[in-house]
Structures are given as C-alpha cells and as structure tokens.
Amino acid sequence: MRTAWLQLPDALDQARLPMPPATADFLQVAQLGNLVTSLFWGTNDFYVSPENQLAGATARADVRTHFAVAREADRVIGYAALSLPFEPGAESGPESNTLQPHTAEVRIVVHPDFRRRGVGSALLREAEAEAARRGRTVLQSWTDNALLDPAAVGSGPVFVTGTSLQTGLTPVVQPGNQATDHDAGPGAVRWQAPDARFAAAGGYELAQVEVASVLDLREAAGAALRAESGSSAGQDHGYDVVGWEGACPPEDAAALARLLGRMAAEAPAGEVERATEAWDVARLRAEERAREEMGLTVITTAVRDRATGRLVGHSDIETFADLPQVAYQGNTLVHPEHRRRGLALLLKAANVSRLLRLRPEADRLYTWNAAENRAILRANAELGFVPVATHPAWQKRL
Numbered sequence: 001m002r003t004a005w006l007q008l009p010d011a012l013d014q015a016r017l018p019m020p021p022a023t024a025d026f027l028q029v030a031q032l033g034n035l036v037t038s039l040f041w042g043t044n045d046f047y048v049s050p051e052n053q054l055a056g057a058t059a060r061a062d063v064r065t066h067f068a069v070a071r072e073a074d075r076v077i078g079y080a081a082l083s084l085p086f087e088p089g090a091e092s093g094p095e096s097n098t099l100q101p102h103t104a105e106v107r108i109v110v111h112p113d114f115r116r117r118g119v120g121s122a123l124l125r126e127a128e129a130e131a132a133r134r135g136r137t138v139l140q141s142w143t144d145n146a147l148l149d150p151a152a153v154g155s156g157p158v159f160v161t162g163t164s165l166q167t168g169l170t171p172v173v174q175p176g177n178q179a180t181d182h183d184a185g186p187g188a189v190r191w192q193a194p195d196a197r198f199a200a201a202g203g204y205e206l207a208q209v210e211v212a213s214v215l216d217l218r219e220a221a222g223a224a225l226r227a228e229s230g231s232s233a234g235q236d237h238g239y240d241v242v243g244w245e246g247a248c249p250p251e252d253a254a255a256l257a258r259l260l261g262r263m264a265a266e267a268p269a270g271e272v273e274r275a276t277e278a279w280d281v282a283r284l285r286a287e288e289r290a291r292e293e294m295g296l297t298v299i300t301t302a303v304r305d306r307a308t309g310r311l312v313g314h315s316d317i318e319t320f321a322d323l324p325q326v327a328y329q330g331n332t333l334v335h336p337e338h339r340r341r342g343l344a345l346l347l348k349a350a351n352v353s354r355l356l357r358l359r360p361e362a363d364r365l366y367t368w369n370a371a372e373n374r375a376i377l378r379a380n381a382e383l384g385f386v387p388v389a390t391h392p393a394w395q396k397r398l
Contacts (some may be wrong), residue, residue, distance in 0.1 A: 078110035101275035143195035187371030208270025227349035329367035
C-alpha cells in the first residue's frame with residue numbers, strides 16, 4: 001500500500017481513452033465514497049455524482065478540499081478528504097484576501113475489503129500532518145454511527161448488491177431495543193460501531209451528537225398544513241411569510257446574509273469549536289454560484305418583520321436534479337429578538353409545503369439536528385420526522 005495526495009483535475013474528461021490519470025483517480029474516489037455511504041444507509045439517497053463532488057471540492061472560496069489516497073497497484077482502496085475553511089474578505093492569509101481559521105475537517109473512507117489493515121490510520125496520519133503544515137490546530141470529523149430505524153429510510157441501494165444489514169457494515173439498533181451500549185436513546189453514540197472505535201483509537205474525543213431524521217413526504221402534507229394554519233406567529237406578531245427557489249431576491253440579500261452570519265455562532269455546537277463567519281451579499285452570491293456548479297438548488301422560506309421590512313428568519317431545503325426522490329433540510333434560524341413566537345415551526349412547515357409544490361416527485365426529506373436542540377426536535381416530531389441515525393462529531397487538538 002502507498003499513499004499520495006491527488007492533483008485534482010480541472011474537469012472530468014471521461015471521453016478520452018485512455019482516461020487522463022487525474023480524472024481516473026478522482027472517479028475512483030467518488031465511486032468509493034458513494035459505495036461506503038450506500039452500504040451504511042442501505043439506500044442511494046446520498047449519492048453524489050463525480051461532477052458534483054469535484055465542484056464541491058473546488059468551486060467555493062470559503063473552503064478547499066484536498067484528497068489523499070491509499071492504493072494497492074492502481075486501485076484506490078481508501079482516501080482522506082481534508083477540508084480547509086477560509087474566511088473571505090480578510091487582509092491576510094495563505095490565499096488572497098482570506099483569513100485562515102484554526103480548524104479543519106477530515107473524512108476517512110476505506111473500502112470494506114481493506115479494513116483493519118492500517119489503511120485508515122495511515123490516511124489519518126497523512127491528513128493530520130497536512131492540516132498541521134497548513135497551520136490548523138483542531139481537526140474535526142462527522143461520521144455515520146448507527147441506524148435507528150432502517151425501515152424509515154426508504155428505497156434500497158441502486159448500484160450496489162446487498163445492504164448494510166446483510167454485510168454487517170452498519171450497526172443497527174432495532175426500534176425498542178436501543179440500549180446496545182452503556183448509553184441509550186436516539187441521541188446516544190454506539191461506541192462499538194466502527195466509526196467510534198476508529199475515532200477513539202486516533203485520539204479523537206466526542207464533541208457533539210446529531211440525530212438524523214427523515215420525513216416521508218408522501219404523508220407530510222397534512223401535518224405541514226396543520227402546522228402552518230395552527231400557527232398564529234404571522235397574524236398575531238406582524239410577520240409576512242415569503243419564499244423563493246434558487247438565488248435570493250436582491251431586496252432581501254443583505255438581510256439573508258446577516259442571518260447566515262448568525263447561524264455559525266448561534267447553532268448548538270456542543271464542544272465543537274467554530275470560527276466566526278462574516279457574511280455579506282458578495283459572499284452570499286458566491287455561495288449561490290458554487291451551489292449552482294454543484295447541481296444544487298435551494299428552496300427557501302423566510303419571514304419578514306412588517307415593522308422593519310427585514311427578514312428575521314429563514315429555513316432552507318436543498319435539492320439535486322440527479323436525485324429527484326430526496327431532499328435535505330438545511331439551515332433554520334430565527335433572529336434572537338423574534339424567538340418564542342412559533343416562527344421556527346412556521347418556517348419549517350411552510351417550506352415543506354413549498355417543497356411539495358415545487359418537487360412533487362420527492363419522497364423523503366432528511367434533516368440533521370443537535371441532540372440537545374430540543375426545540376427543533378419537537379418541531380420535527382410535530383411535522384412527522386422520524387429519527388433514523390446517529391451522526392456524531394469528533395474533535396482532536398493537533
């Protein structure tokens with residue numbers, strides 16, 4: 001086995017034969033990531049095309065992703081994805097007009113046939129050394145830990161034979177029998193799961209637990225409409241509900257940028273260290289362009305304060321053209337001065353209704369929420385979301 005850092009291609013030139021080495025390498029990385037994700041979930045709901053993965057690694061000004069691969073002969077058997085965030089608009093840093101935070105994010109992926117041979121540990125050492133070389137002092141990772149309700153996830157895998165339940169790659173906690181470790185409940189980490197054992201062996205500490213939940217959109221319309229109609233937030237407190245698909249309208253861009261800047265600071269983070277994010281209209285537009293390159297369209301519902309004419313809350317849902325059966329809940333945030341008025345539930349319910357109108361082919365909506373964020377978890381339950389997996393965050397000081 002040997003490891004090396006990839007030179008990412010400018011584009012995936014798959015028409016030429018023989019295929020350019022950079023294209024062939026990245027295709028192997030993309031396929032391996034999709035394989036491992038599908039084996040955990042037992043579904044194709046999290047497939048990301050190689051083109052969209054490459055755009056996600058290269059298109060954004062606020063993060064750069066680098067890939068180290070492990071090979072046997074010409075086969076990629078594992079990789080480390082090291083994501084380095086930057087804050088655009090600062091005066092100094094390793095790139096023009098950027099500020100370097102002290103954190104970095106790593107994801108280790110190893111083909112099931114090559115696990116427990118030191119491949120993941122070798123890749124993690126490479127990633128940690130590169131992060132340290134680039135001045136990062138805290139490394140973070142989010143992992144898929146255990147399925148809580150496989151039946152709620154949806155369709156089986158499209159391009160792999162068998163599921164995680166058959167291969168044993170995914171620890172499954174049967175409903176009603178969740179106390180398989182010394183902790184219990186949907187927000188508990190399964191410490192015997194492969195990701196938890198690997199993180200602990202590498203010196204990483206548990207920093208937070210997120211709960212992944214899914215909403216069956218085929219049965220969601222009634223609950224969403226009841227939540228919308230039952231909320232008096234708009235009528236009683238002077239708010240208008242607005243929404244759009246894709247780029248934010250010019251008249252609301254500045255207000256939305258301010259809300260996005262609050263998200264990193266105010267979302268529950270547990271022990272996860274987060275850098276302050278400075279958002280303005282230029283950064284918002286750059287993010288929208290990057291999303292377009294990744295084939296991602298955002299459906300947004302927001303509330304406008306009638307007294308000021310400004311947006312004071314928003315909720316986003318992400319959709320991909322090549323995954324019409326599924327959607328993903330993004331941010332939901334209400335400005336602190338406007339909380340405790342039912343706006344968060346109103347935003348989520350109204351955006352689910354908007355999703356049903358704009359994407360009638362969608363079957364499922366996924367969301368990830370901090371286990372300690374009881375208010376959002378209650379809103380999810382009211383809308384019909386079902387907890388289906390644990391998603392812990394791990395952290396290590398280099």
